[in-house]
Each structure stands twice: as structure tokens, then as C-alpha cells.
Amino acid sequence: MNTTVTPQDIDRPELPQPHVRERVAFGAAGLPIGAVAVVLTLAGIALIGGGIVGLVGALSLADAVAVTAVVLGVLAVAAAAIAGGGLTMVEPGEARVLQFLGRYVGTVRLDGLRWVNPFTTRRKVSTRIRNHETAVMKVNDADGNPIEIAAVVVWQVQDTARAVFEVDDFIAFVAIQTETAVRHIATTYPYDAHGEHAQLSLRDNADEITHRLSAEIAARVEAAGVGVIESRITHLAYAPEIAGAMLRRQQAGAVVAARQRIVEGAVGMVELALDRLAEREVVNLDEERKAAMVSNLLVVLCSDREAHPVVNTGSLYH
Numbered sequence: 001m002n003t004t005v006t007p008q009d010i011d012r013p014e015l016p017q018p019h020v021r022e023r024v025a026f027g028a029a030g031l032p033i034g035a036v037a038v039v040l041t042l043a044g045i046a047l048i049g050g051g052i053v054g055l056v057g058a059l060s061l062a063d064a065v066a067v068t069a070v071v072l073g074v075l076a077v078a079a080a081a082i083a084g085g086g087l088t089m090v091e092p093g094e095a096r097v098l099q100f101l102g103r104y105v106g107t108v109r110l111d112g113l114r115w116v117n118p119f120t121t122r123r124k125v126s127t128r129i130r131n132h133e134t135a136v137m138k139v140n141d142a143d144g145n146p147i148e149i150a151a152v153v154v155w156q157v158q159d160t161a162r163a164v165f166e167v168d169d170f171i172a173f174v175a176i177q178t179e180t181a182v183r184h185i186a187t188t189y190p191y192d193a194h195g196e197h198a199q200l201s202l203r204d205n206a207d208e209i210t211h212r213l214s215a216e217i218a219a220r221v222e223a224a225g226v227g228v229i230e231s232r233i234t235h236l237a238y239a240p241e242i243a244g245a246m247l248r249r250q251q252a253g254a255v256v257a258a259r260q261r262i263v264e265g266a267v268g269m270v271e272l273a274l275d276r277l278a279e280r281e282v283v284n285l286d287e288e289r290k291a292a293m294v295s296n297l298l299v300v301l302c303s304d305r306e307a308h309p310v311v312n313t314g315s316l317y318h
Contacts, residue, residue: 015223022161022225025098025106030087030113037087040080047073086118093128095160107160125160129229134179136235141202142190146239149202151182152232153217159225170224177220178231185213191238202236209233270297 047069054066088108090096096108098120108114109127116122133152141147155174157163163170186202189209193201200208210232218228274290 018162018166020104020161020165022107022159025108025116027108027114027116030115033083033115034087037080037083040076044073044076044080047076082118086115088114088116088122090114093126095125095127097123097125097160097164104161104165123164125157125163127157129154129156132175132178133234134182137183138239139183139186141186142188145191147186147191148235148237148239149182149186149233150235151213152234153178154229155226156229157225158227162225167224170226173224174221174226178217181213181216181220185209270294
């Protein structure tokens with residue numbers, strides 16, 4: 001069966017074009033700049049201390065030098081504070097979204113100690129693989145039967161800028177859109193297929209249904225910069241109020257299928273028996289006796305109880 005999902009098969013909502021897309025932020029390695037900040041801090045403290053000592057010594061000739069030393073020390077400490085303010089730690093599986101005066105300026109994905117514009121605000125966004133499992137929901141399938149269904153979706157943030165700025169809360173957005181897609185899939189297909197040329201069903205075509213579910217969830221959460229890795233239906237059952245009736249229907253269907261198989265086999269065996277008798281000329285039977293023999297064989301082969309033979313002590317015709 002073809003499992004290709006075309007765009008027409010997806011209930012894709014009409015969403016506005018994204019205002020921002022992820023780009024790499026300007027930055028540098030953090031360790032060298034951190035070392036420079038430490039050196040500037042120590043030098044500034046030394047200059048400030050030396051200048052204060054010179055001023056306390058009341059050496060008029062050195063007053064200008066002492067004041068200059070204090071000023072330089074203050075500037076060195078301020079420069080070290082600014083440089084140190086740009087240091088940010090990025091852990092594996094995380095990213096930092098940077099804003100400068102409210103404007104998005106880029107994303108830092110490289111892990112380790114990084115240095116960025118110290119006047120930017122930095123927001124932590126996890127890029128790890130996550131999963132979301134929906135609660136068990138009661139919906140009506142395509143035939144109107146109430147069913148219970150739940151699913152799990154594995155997803156990951158692919159565009160941090162869209163995840164932060166296109167939706168209020170991308171985690172809640174993924175949860176709500178996943179439940180919406182599961183409900184839509186459940187109402188689009190019947191729980192069970194009926195007939196030889198029945199359409200896809202939730203129970204009998206799990207692989208095809210999960211492909212369509214993944215495609216629909218991916219289309220719905222694309223606006224948040226989220227990519228869907230996989231989705232699976234974890235719970236599928238008739239609602240309790242009709243579960244008993246549906247179980248009896250399934251049992252009846254199984255009995256009918258078994259009887260049909262038995263009848264097909266019995267007809268083949270009867271046909272084979274008549275052909276062998278005629279081929280070997282064991283006995284010549286007219287049409288009436290052939291009909292009686294067929295009837296008896298079918299009763300014996302198709303009956304669900306043990307047959308009790310009757311011994312004929314007369315001739316074949318009496």
C-alpha cells in the first residue's frame with residue numbers, strides 16, 4: 001500500500017510567514033577574553049591601590065601621577081567588568097538566543113565558554129530531543145463510534161529564533177497542536193475496516209496512519225521552528241460504553257471468516273472425492289446419488305460437532 005503523504009492529505013493551518021529566522025550570532029572564544037578580564041581587574045586594583053597610597057603620602061609632586069593611576073585603575077576595572085559581562089556558558093544541547101535593544105541579533109549554539117556582545121540579553125533554549133505524550137482522549141471515529149486514543153511525539157527545536165519569537169510558549173504550542181492533530185486523524189479514519197475494499201483504518205493500518213500523523217503534526221508545529229522526529233499511537237480502543245458490542249461484532253466476524261474458510265475447504269475436498277471416484281471407476285453414481293453424497297460430505301466436513309455414521313444394511317438405493 002502506498003504510504004506517501006501528499007500535501008492534500010495534511011490538514012495544514014494557514015499561518016503567517018515567520019518574521020525572523022535563526023542566524024549565527026557574532027561571538028568569540030570566551031577563555032582568552034576571560035583571561036584578559038582577570039588581568040585588567042588585577043591591574044586596575046593595583047593602580048587604584050598605588051594611587052591611593054600616593055595621595056595619602058601627601059607628596060605634592062606625585063599628586064598628578066597618583067590621580068592618573070586611580071583613574072586608569074577605575075577604567076581598567078570597568079573595562080574588565082564590561083568584558084566579563086559578555087561571557088556566557090553554553091552547555092551541550094542548549095543554545096543562547098541574543099537580543100540587543102529588543103532586536104534579535106543571532107543564536108549561539110557552540111558549547112563551552114563563549115563571549116558575545118555584553119549589552120545583549122541572552123535567553124536559554126534547549127535543543128535536546130524531547131517527547132510529548134498526549135492524554136487519553138475520547139473522540140468519534142469516521143463511523144461515529146466513540147473511541148479512546150493517545151499518542152506520543154518525539155520532537156526537537158530546529159530554529160531557536162522562531163521558537164522564541166513566533167509563539168508565546170513553544171512547548172505548550174507543540175502539546176496543543178499534537179492533540180489537535182491526533183483528534184483530526186482519529187475523526188478522519190474508522191477504528192476498524194469493513195469489507196474487501198475498505199479504506200485505511202486506525203487498527204489495521206498503523207504504519208500508514210502514523211506516517212500521516214507525523215506529517216500533520218510537523219506541518220502544524222513548523223511555525224514554531226520545531227521538527228518532528230517520530231510519532232506513534234500509544235493507546236487505541238473503543239470507548240467502554242460500546243466496547244462489549246464491538247467485541248461481539250469482532251467475534252461474529254471471526255466466526256463468519258472461519259466458516260467461510262471451512263466451506264471453501266470442504267467444497268474442494270468433495271470435488272476431489274467425486275473426481276477420484278469417477279477417475280478410478282470405483283462406483284457409478286447418478287446425479288441424484290451424487291447430490292446425496294455431496295450433501296452428506298458437506299454436513300460431515302462443515303459441522304462443528306462430531307459426526308455419527310449410520311450403517312446402511314441395504315443396497316445403495318434402499
